[in-house]
Amino acid sequence: MTDIQLKKMLGQLHAARIEASLLEECLETSKNNPGDFLLKKNSTFKIIEETLNILNQKERLIIETHVIRHHTWAETMVIFSEKYGQGYERSERTLKRIQSSALKKMVDFINQSSLKEYFHE
Numbered sequence: 001m002t003d004i005q006l007k008k009m010l011g012q013l014h015a016a017r018i019e020a021s022l023l024e025e026c027l028e029t030s031k032n033n034p035g036d037f038l039l040k041k042n043s044t045f046k047i048i049e050e051t052l053n054i055l056n057q058k059e060r061l062i063i064e065t066h067v068i069r070h071h072t073w074a075e076t077m078v079i080f081s082e083k084y085g086q087g088y089e090r091s092e093r094t095l096k097r098i099q100s101s102a103l104k105k106m107v108d109f110i111n112q113s114s115l116k117e118y119f120h121e
Contacts, residue, residue, distance in 0.1 A: 015054050019113045022047050026118065044118045051106045058084070059102035062095055067103075 026043050052060055061083060066076045073092045081089045090098075110116055 015109055018050055018053055019109075019115065022050055023114055026115070047110065047115050047118055048106075051109055054105060054109050055102050059098055059105070062099045063102050063106075066095070066099060 025046065029043055052063065055063065058080075061080060062076060065071045065079050066073065071079065073095065076095055077090065077092060080095060110119065
């Protein structure tokens with residue numbers, strides 16, 4: 001193993017832990033209640049909630065503030081500025097770019113894992 005390989009694996013460790021934990025929970029739920037639609041629906045929300053953990057703090061704040069709590073972009077900019085300080089203000093365009101990147105990161109995580117079977121198109 002090289003240091004580059006180790007660094008790559010360490011970079012994947014956090015996401016792998018989240019995936020393993022979720023898969024274990026989903027398997028346990030389906031084993032105890034096979035075919036239960038409500039439990040499967042709750043599992044999808046649990047997966048989405050836990051997938052937020054792969055985001056960094058800034059990405060998570062934007063997703064939780066704008067997408068989950070439905071704040072406007074102006075409100076999100078104020079909340080972001082309050083959280084990180086006046087010198088760390090970001091434009092609406094920058095926050096939208098961060099949101100887009102965060103959503104892509106979450107979608108990629110789900111699609112590259114065994115968890116995608118819990119989602120229907």
